[in-house]
Amino acid sequence: MFGPEGPSLRELAVQALSSVEHGYDLLAPKFDRTPFRTSGRVLDAVARALAPLGPFDDGLDLCCGTGAGVRVLAGLCRRAAVGVDFSAGMLDVARHQVRAADGPAIGWVRGDARALPFTAAFDLVVSFGAFGHFLPRELPGLFARVHSVLRPGGRFAFPLPAPAPASDPLFWTLLGFDAVMRVRNALWWPRFVMYYRTFRLGTVSAELARAGFTTELRALPEFGRRADGSPRVRLVVATKPTTQQGS
Template identity: 60%
Template structure:
């Protein structure tokens, strides 16, 4: 499906009936050949915007890093070590293959000895739940990013997620991620995402384990409020690379910039 190298319909069905962790373990070998991978165009836009506004950073953290699409961007933006965190061992294995030298440990929260540490050109990959990051992440990073993963967190989990990121950042550190404008009600995209979310709610009501993935549970207004409650100062920058909505002139995509107090 999607491409000749992508997953089959049967493989996607098996993934959808698994837990989030197991589902991504199964999808990992073909994930980069699906539309679920963050497009390079988006990664380039975020990198360019951050570089223009902030210059470079010290240490970088890629939350829910998957196969490491955003890790390459961090390696260019950050002077010091880069760390990718994900719950799926299968996705982390693909990330290590994509970024040689990042031979991080496989166990949740187990970061090994000094030889396992990342550094410039050698990212570290850690298997962990981003809602409960390892204790030694505290006050360790200058930039945290995440791409395409927030649909895996229910709205009630956002405060814990943002608190975990806040704790991992050094004073003055930045949490950055893109967020799209809501689709116009009645548009094709609105119907597709609304239908998908409805199907997932039905699936999770009748099947265990749940697979949490929703497209319409991360609105900017609510996200901004939860970030502020976690202690961030929040602003947004338009990603002009993706144009503006003709009906009101608002950007189709924004980069959320949440900064921990210095």
């Protein structure tokens, strides 16, 4: 999973005993050589699924990390693609890796996703693999902030894999990881919030509706279907209404 150019076991241990922000500052130079980076397969599938919903003028990548999602926005947006993250280290790597060419302007903002420093400035907000850093009780505020930075009719989109069944070793791997993180956070400060099994479709759908979105689910066919026929990966597309309800 980790190549010779990736972080060492010691580096990962130091990161895990840091705060989320400082941990990612430490990991940033080698982040793209870890399995934590969203795969190109997922990025490409999301880009293909979103393209027919455009055109988009301005896009925001929420918790952009080293900028892989901003590259997706650069192919979908005509005017600007902006990445926001609270890790200065991750943003520094992103600035060096993703540069404006003939496409939209590229921008980087250091900020907390729970307190986005924007008004209604975007037509599209995306996020890839970041939601494990938010506790379930934080979702209402997070989704409300995303709603506030979208223009009427704007979209909030993110891929959401189906949970692994109990017969899959991945189920027990993720369960074990979450258990270890809970013990770590109970015994060590500052906390490192990263849980894989807290971002569930039912809760997400309810909180998106509560924030004022209308939501549709689109299967990403590149990832196939499970034995019960359900998609292995869905794209959640939440839309901010063009008019206020009741008007």
